[in-house]
Amino acid sequence: MPRFALKVEYHGSPFAGWQRQADQPSVQGAIEVALARLESGPHTIAAAGRTDAGVHARGQVCHCDLQKSWTPFRLSEALNYHLKPQPVAITACAEVPEEWHARFSATERRYLYRLLPRRAPLTMEAGQVWKVPAPLDVAAMQEAAKHLVGRHDFTTFRSTMCQAQSPIKTLDEISFEVVDTGAGAEVQARFRARSFLHNQVRSLIGTLERVGAGAWSPEEVKTALEARDRAACGPVAPPQGLYLMGVGYPEPVFD
Template sequence: MPRFALKIEYHGAGFAGWQRQKDHPSVQGAIETALAKLQPGDHTIAAAGRTDAGVHGLAQVAHCDLVKDWAPFRLSEALNYHLKDQRVAIVDCAPVTDEFHARFSATERRYLFRLISRRAPLTHERGLAWHIKHPLDADAMQAGADHLLGRHDFTTFRSSICQADSPVKTLDELRVEEIEIPNGVEYRFHVRARSFLHNQVRSFVGTLERVGAGAWAPGDVRRALDARNRAACGPVCPPEGLYLAGVTYPDDPFSQT
């Protein structure tokens, strides 16, 4: 059966997350329903990562197996036709070998978190960024973030319902970017690692926001990390500012498209 890699963009609002659920709309379910319009029957697609309710995708990657050997462009166009009423789009499609697996072949995942500081409520960016009213110190947040780089036991920054076998992960990048915008400031957190624990990025950002606000010192982040205790974590920030921004593979399936 021909296998295809799909690069997927989606707005997380209105979905109970990526993973298919029986009684709630999901991104996976929307795409599998669209696939069933092209090839009747049940479909199960595998993705590079499962995003939570309200989390967005800029470049999620999934793979699917079909009977027909579609031209990739025609497949993406057909899927987008059936997804037109959803906030989901196939932005690229490529044929891959049977050995390619969207999750297990990935060597790196990249996340972006957007936080906007301004007094007025968000309008155009509502639902697309975490809104706070107070200013933040980007340098202090970066100093706190630096304590998290490298290989650590991230129990403190792991959800109590996380199903990962081990809390030990290697964080390759956690970079804080400060951008002046009309009437406020946007802070972007660029996070990169091979894999992540459940709620790890949101736990990072919620903790670093406390550093930026002056409630924590940068060194408190290290003490929280060393505690290996979920109770030592700062607040977990809301999901609407989080985006799965990209996935890396040894051979990029989309490089020739």
């Protein structure tokens, strides 16, 4: 039974998240339905990470087991045909060893969060960025982020619904870049770690936005982290600015 890795891009707005839902649309459900049109099912796919409702992906990775020995090109083309018109695309496909696992073989996840300081309503970027009302002090946000990089107890920045066994995680990178777009000077925040807690990135960026807006000092982020108390967290950022950009593995999966 050949196993295939799929690199998946999707716009999260129409979905209740990655994970299959009994009564709501999901990205996992959409791909499994497409697979069932190629080979009789049921099909169950596993992903590198479960994104929440409204969260997007450029580089989600999942794997599936099939009966037929497809070529990766034909499989990706067939899936993309059956996924239409939903905003989901298979952008790469590769056959992998049967012991390879999209989640458990992964060594890092990379996320992007987009903030757009702008007073005017969004048109082209609606549903794709977090619109904030005033310019952000990116230098102050980067200073605050220094307190968060490294191995910490992230209880403050963890959803109360998180099922992880431990709140201790190692955050390898938080970096900021200001990108001049036609819509305005967009602030892009990048996060990299082996794994993340539920709602961790949105909790972190919501707190860091408060620093950029001048409502918090960088030192208050350190205090919030050390409190190990969810009540010390700033507001949780909305999902539409968040993108799963890529997943790392010990060996390259896609050419």
